[in-house]
Structures are given as C-alpha cells and as structure tokens.
Amino acid sequence: MSKLNFKIITHIMGLLLLCNGGFMLIATIVSFIYKDGVTMQIMLAALSTMFLGIILMFLTKEHQKSINKREGYIVVTFGWIFMSLSGTLPYLFSEAIPSFTNAFFETMSGYTTTGASILNEIEIVPKGVLFWRSLTHWIGGMGIIVLAVAILPLLGIGGMQLFAAEAPGPSADKLHPRITDTAKRLWFIYFGYTAAETILLKLAGMDFFDAINHALSTLSTGGFSTKNASVAYWNDQPLIQYIIILFMFLAGMNFILSYFGFKGKFGKFLKDEEFKWYIIFLVAFTAVSALIIYLKADPANSVIDHPMVYGEAESAFRHALFQVLAVITTTGFVSADFTVWTPFLKIVFFGLFFLGGSAGSTAGGMKIVRHLITIKNGILEFKRTLHPRAILPVRYNTKAVSKEIVFNILAFFILYMLSFIIGSLVLGMLGLDFETAIGGAASSLGNVGPALGKLSPVNNFDVLPAFGKWWCCFLMLIGRLELFTVLILLTPFFWRNR
Template structure:
C-alpha cells in the first residue's frame, strides 16, 4: 500500500496557515501595545503562511483519504513542523537568539509542558508573550483537532488523526462525525478560556495577564507573564483559587464537561476516573497542607497575616501545587521542593499520575493507573482460580484484554523511557536529582522539576544537547509515546 504523501504535505500546509494566522493575532497585539516587535512577528506570520500556501497549492489535487499510517505521520510531523515555524517570532524579534533555545521554548509551548529557558520573562514584548501563550493553547486540545474542526477537508478519514492525537486510552465521541466532535470539544475549550479570562480580570489581573494565564491554564501549559509565575499574586488568593478551579476542569475529561452542559450530570457522577481524580486531588492536597502547616513552611501572604491565614495559606498553596502537578499545568505559587524532604518525594510521585483521559493534561493518566491496579489485584484471584475467567471492569463494563495489554505496555514503556531519559541527562552532566526530575517533568509535560531545574529556576542551564533531548521527551509524552515511536520502527515503513 503506497503512502499518500500528497495529503500529508497538504495538511502540513494547512497547519502552517493556522499557525501563521495565530501569529497575526500576536502581531496585532504587539501593534496595540507598541512593543517594537510588530513587524518581526508579522514577517514570521507571512513566511509561515507563504510556505503553507505553497504546500497546499502544489498538492491541491491530493486524494482526500487518511489511513492509519498517514495519521501517525501527520500528527508527529505536524507537531514538529508547527514547532519549527513557531520559532520564527522569537528569532525574528531577537527575543531568543539561538535556534536551540527557540526550538526548546516553542516545543515546550506546543506540548503544553511549560518548561522555559527565559531568565527575564517580564522584559519580553507583549506580542511575544501572547505568542508564547498561544502555542500552549493551540497544542492543548491538539493542532490536528483544531485543523479538522475549522476546515473539515478530511471526511471520515479524520478519525485516524483524532485517534492518533487524542490524549488517553479512551476515545469517547460526542457525535458520529469526527468534525462535529472536534467542534464541540473546541467550543467547550474556547468557552472555558473566555470565562476564566473574565474572572481573572474581575479578580484584579490586567486583561493582558488574564488572557495569557487563561490560555496557559486551559491548555495545562504553565507559561506565565511573570517571572514568579502565580506567586506574583500570592497577596490575591482569589486569583489563585480561580486558577485552581480551571486547572481542575482542564485536567478532567472534556467529554464530561459536555455531559454537564447537556444536563447529563449522572454520567459524571458515575464516571470512575472522575471520582478517583477528584478523590486524589482532595486527599493529596490535605496531606500536602498538613505537611506544610506542621513544619511551619507556610508562604504567608500579606492578605492573611493571622493564624487562620496561615492555615488558609497552607491549604491554598498545597491545593494549588497538587492540582498544578497532577494536571501537569506547572504553575508555581511557591518552591514546593523546599518545603520538606517528604513533600519533595511526594510531588515527584505526583508527576507520574497525570490528569484524566480526554483532557489537555499530560502524564500517564488516572484511567491507566486504575486499569493497571485493578488488573494487578485480579491477578491474585486468577492465581487462586486459574481456570476462572475474571475480566477487568471499568465503569461497570468489561475491559477487553487488548486494552489491558495496551495500558500495561504503555506503562512499561513510559517507565523505561523515564529511565533512559534520566540516564541521557546524567550522561550530559546533570546531577542525579536534576536528571531524574528533568526526565520525569519533560516526559510528563509538567514543567517545573527538581535540583537545578526547580520551580523557581528554569531549563537554561541545560547543555544544548540536553535541551534537544528534553524537547524529544516532551513530544513523546504529549503524543502518548506510541504515536511517535511507531514511526521510528522499520516495520512501520515496510510496504504492505
């Protein structure tokens, strides 16, 4: 079976056109603020859109059919192409001077990791800051889903793209047509972003800060307009509570949000993953709050100076950081690696949890953990009753062996890549804590890590090879491992 290269190139062109359009939005913002980067961002947009139009023009007679192989190639190379073109505003404006640093910042944005190499974020032009946040927002729900939502050129073949890009092992469809599914998801995504922007503005942020943080929150990205991230607003708890709510929503399955808006609340209450996701957040936040409060490591804000204020502050920072790490958003209100040794290990463990399947969060995902744990428990019963057929059940339905094997394979591969990622960073000169933390954070799309890559630092200290390696780990994690790794196998390229 021959590879349909023309449709691949055509969609690359479509993605470049979308990318260039968002750059024009950043250029428009730059012009409003007169930050000096308007022409540079506009030029980046023109170059990007020009390449996109050329690719679409020369492949205009393509066969509109996307099979499984083309789907994997389009998603993987789509992310790479978008990241390469996304570097241009940084390079043209001089905000980032080297290709290595520009690519790291860009792929960190599109993969919603939020790791940065920038030492002084607040000195950047407003247009560049907005572009930085937009890379999060584009990558959050998925570049491919965006493309098929806006221009349904693929017909039923779009399902191959959606399957390759959709975060998590489950693929709940809201509508039989894939383009309608994508539109509904993006409408919810857009609605949440607008709502959070308005609430943050009412809570005291400037409109510019509000929209940037809303873009980063709903994508579970974590890029901030302030060097101190959300710690800049430690004297405004309401801003942090608003962010907490929307981080939680972004880390939950967007299909459940659709059910809520259509009045099917019982579907949410019966959802097993959501119940555990909510329970994990509550239990882990209480544990973290107790650890902070009892050890006296409370980041007391100016707004709450009394004893009750210390308790509230401990709870708020614990809740904020637990949700920020579980949902892989990566916003920071305090350096959680400096609280206690127990909490340092505690937050390291949370990096492997992840949010819900069907969310914008990274990580392994709660659903996979549940299936692995359930299967492990059932192995005891199977040992006692070797002839009995005891299936894994999830949401009161039997989970096929194929899905169970896929989940186990994903978990084993994830941990193996984490070990390899840590070894490579160690080989490149990072100390043990930094190497292990950097690999876990990059693969899980979390952002802040440990050691030299702690929450109040950045990734600028990485050697150039380390930045490219972490970028590769980010891409692997964002596209759920298999999508990227499968195209690296010789079997994938064999003619069938």
C-alpha cells in the same frame, strides 16, 4: 501495507502552517495594540509561515483525498514538529530568544503544554511575543490535529484517523457520531472556559493582558506565565489563585464530562470512576500537603520575594491545593516552591509527576484511567492465581475492558518507565546531578514543567546544555503524543511497503 500517500501528508502540513501563521497574526495585533516594538517582526514571521503553507498546499493540490492509519501517525508527529519549527520565528525575528536551540525548546514546550522555560527575565519580553508564547499552549492544548479535524472535511478529507492518532488513550467516548462535530463541540467548550477565566481574572484584579495569557495557559494545562515568579506574583491576592485553581481542575477533567454537565447530565459524573479518583487523589494529597506545610514548612522560603501570606492555615491549604492541582494536571504554574516543603513532600510531588490528569483532558502524564486499570488488573492477577479457570475481566465504569486495551495499557506503562529511565540516564551523562536528571526527565515526559534540583520551580531549564534541551524536547514530544504515536515511526516495519 499500501504505499504512503506523501501528497496528502504534505498538503496537511501546509494547512497546519497556514493555521499557525494565522495565529501569529493575532499575536501581531496584540503587539501593535501594546506598541512593544516588534510588530513588524511578528508579522514577517506570520506571513513567512503562511506563505510556506500556501506553497505546500498548492504543490500538492492534486492529491488522493483519503488518509490511512500510518499516514495519520506521520501527520500528527510531523505536524507537531512543523508547528514547533515555524513557531520559533516570532522569537528569532524579534530577537526575544536569538538562539535557535532555545527558541525551539520554548516553542516545543509551548505546543506540548509542558511549560518548561529557558527565559530568565520574562517580564522584559515584548508583549506580542509573550502572547504568542501563551498562544502556543492554547493551540497545543486541545490539539492542533483536533483543530484540523474540524477543517479537513471542507477539503473532502476524513479525519477519524487523525483523531485516533492524536488521542490514543483507552477512552473512546464521543459526543457525536461524526468526529468533526465532536472536535467542534470540544473546541467550543475549550474556548468558553478560556473566555470565562479571562473575565473572572480581570474582575479579580488582574491586568487584562495577564488575565488572557494565564487563561490560555490554564485551560491548556501549560503553565507559561507573564511574570518571573509565575502565579506566586499574586500570593497576596488569594481570589486570583482560587480562580486559577478552579480552571486547572476543569482543564484536568475529561472535557466530555464538561459537555454532559452543560447538558444537565450530572449522573455521568457520579458514574465515572476516573472522575471519582481524580477527586480522591486531589483531596488526599492536598490534605497531607496542607497539614505538613502548616506544621513544618517555612512559608517565607517557598518563593523568593513572594512569600505565602494571608493567614497560615488558609495559606497552607491554598498553596497545597494549588501545587497539587498544578502537578496532577501537569499545568506547572508555581505559587510556591514545593521542593522546600520537607523531603517527604518533595518525594510526594515527584510521584505526582507520573499521575497525570484525566483521559480526554488537556493534561499530560500517564492519565488516571491507566493507573486504575493497571491496579485493577494487578488485583485480579491474585484472584486468577487462586482460581486459574475463572473468567475475571477487568471492569471500568461497570463495563468489561477488553484484553487488547489492558495489554496496551501495560505496554504503555513499560514503555513510559523505560523512556523515563533512558531519559534520566542521558541527562545524567550530560553531567547533571541525580535529582536534576530524574526530575528533568520525569517533568519533560509528563509535560509537567517545573522539576527538581537545578530545574526546581524557582529555576528554569536554561541551565541545561544544548543537547540536553534537544533531548528534553524529544521527551516532551513523545510524552504529549503518548509514546506510541511517535515511537512507532522509529520502527523499521512502519516504513515497509507491502
């Protein structure tokens, strides 16, 4: 292996900081418009971040304009860390979150689109800071690296290695042969969906500030809200919740399918196995949940001060659909506390923490396609036992899946479950009860947001000790970047120059 090109790595870190500071300037404008009293603090955070970015880029302007796979992994992982570190500045400078540990947790939760929060009184936070909080979701949703891919060619740097490290799943579909054009098309769809949801939520009766913040959180499958009760605040306005349901569904779907849909190629939807099972899982779990809620659950206890209303049957269906989608897509919005919907449903929703949305979406988790290929391979193992000489390839979308991809997916599952077990053990060692420990680990690793026990939808992660918050940040990071990208940096052979 060749020596690492640290100059290009540092140069890209500078570019990411420059972009991050630019996004902070947008939050500065919002703060100025709403006169929330922290405009200068957010501007100082923006200028500080941009200045550091410019310095790093200037010091490394004489660099070799090529990047290999190892450098791609470093850029993605450290890019997320650098963005999160700089992203704490608006919280710290405005004193909305004076503790660095808490500020870093909130920021990492934002960029990884986890949506877990340590804020107890969200509605008193200055609007400019709240907007920045939602914006971190939106930036992280499609991936800061995909954004950089669209910019890097301007600097004469190819971006394929970065895109591969950012999206290491089994799907290799592209919209265009050039990766830059792919990134641009994905961002165009992403931006268009965000604008559409903002307009629809405003027309449905939501305040414009709340509308744009919830749109930013929905399309990124993040889950940060501007209200203490999350989307349960609008439990008496079903239209608002149905609009969010629609866009959670779109965000959890492969964005490439959205592109084909806009091109009129609807046959792609029918041929895509993952999309079919996405619908099947959604319908099945919603039906089971709605029926149990209607027959057994006590809607009045689902969310404090924001009960489920508007007719029992409709309410049961809407909240079941909302929460199933919120967990499958790892958006994490809350319309009701699913942990009080009978012990059976609590177990069902805990299982959904491990499902994840579609590959090529902004959702976290394992991804449905990995489950499908693992199950198919397991079934074929029975056949191979009976017919050891038969050639029985795993097929996905009628195409044979290579053994390398199958092995990669099986390794991913093992690594994911080991990470969950170790994550739970560490949280348990910190004194958390069993339900809270396994819920916190599964939620952080899957980038879901709400968990179980003391971290349930009506509570938050502020109850964790300081080390617990840092540990959950680590789980969020490896979960968002799909394990291998981060964990490979912890292996000795990765850093050896040969």
